[in-house]
Amino acid sequence: MLSYRMRLHQVLPIFCILVMCTWASHYFDQEWNIWKSKYGKTYVTVDEELLRRKTWEDTWYKVQKHNELADQGLTSYRMAMNHFADMTGKELESRSCLISTGFPSNAPTNRYRTHANLPEHFDWRDSKCLTEVKNQGSYCGSCWAFATVGVIESRLCIKNHELMDLSEQQLVDCDTQDSGCCGGLPILALMYVADQGVMKTEDYAYTGKKMACSYNSDEAILLNTTKYYLLSGEENLASSVALEGPITTGFGVSSDFLLYSEGIYDGDCSKNPNHAIIIVGYGTEQEEENKAYWIIKNSWGEEWGEIGYGKIERNINKCYIAEFAATIDIM
Known part of the structure; x- marks a missing residue:
């Protein structure tokens, strides 16, 4: 019984990480497709789209972090995921x-x-x-x-x-x-x-x-x-x-x-x-x-x-x- 509980404590965090990663991936897939459609974005190759997707995700985190500072009154402007969001x-x-x-x-x-x-x-x-x-x-x-x-x-x-x-x-x-x-x-x-x-x-x-x-x-x-x-x-x-x-x-x-x-x-x-x-x-x-x-x-x-x-x-x-x-x- 003790061994089972120990294994459960070891497995549970990994399971939670997998669930969160799956949710995040699904969320970003949806948001990425909505954003591309909104701004009419198309890419010539799969590699180019993967690069732009990675840049877009980095921008998403940057925007969220900045807007948290705005919510705290630490900056007086906000950012958005606009048509520049896939640019380095x-x-x-x-x-x-x-x-x-x-x-x-x-x-x-x-x-x-x-x-x-x-x-x-x-x-x-x-x-x-x-x-x-x-x-x-x-x-x-x-x-x-x-x-x-x-x-x-x-x-x-x-x-x-x-x-x-x-x-x-x-x-x-x-x-x-x-x-x-x-x-x-x-x-x-x-x-x-x-x-x-x-x-x-x-x-x-x-x-x-x-x-x-x-x-x-x-x-x-x-x-x-x-x-x-x-x-x-x-x-x-x-x-x-x-x-x-x-x-x-x-x-x-x-x-x-x-x-x-x-x-x-x-x-x-x-x-x-x-x-x-x-x-x-x-x-x-x-x-x-x-x-x-x-x-x-x-x-x-x-x-x-x-x-x-x-x-x-x-x-x-x-x-x-x-x-x-x-x-x-x-x-």
């Missing part, structure tokens, strides 16, 4: 689409006076001057074009009360100062558009790859612009956003930011700015000890963040957000 950390951090060198010497810098009467909260999403969130795709580093075009779309609408969907593909193909799908700089793109104008998306659709330039001056919208310029300092950024409209800026994306789902991002940054985004507003979160934040519009589709938008910690130059800001004045 190295792949995620290599998605650079901002050329953070080579600022043009002839680009002016605008410095606002201190505006003590700025509203405490401002959000251009409350207007009708933001186009739908777009998706640059996985294989073209065109964030610079999307950020540039998004700012022009909004500022044209603010002045003319007409929202138009404009062409990022024109910039990718035709702006020779930038590098198409290999990255660019919004201030250079603003210079190009100020000179050449910009076509509508319906006349020059996005393909997600660099093509031969098909610019047609007869179909281009020429901008009545006074100047394009760089902005420096977060107070100046806030003034420009609240008084005039959305602006484009650079951001140092880490793999954590690609998994962002909601809250105020206070996580890791890359070593250098590598992505372009649009600032559409700002505010302060009372429940987070008055933590100030930017409201940003991204170009990774509505599956990312808060339906394509996000909040980033403000007034600490988070991830270099105040160092590559630019915009354009439209009459």
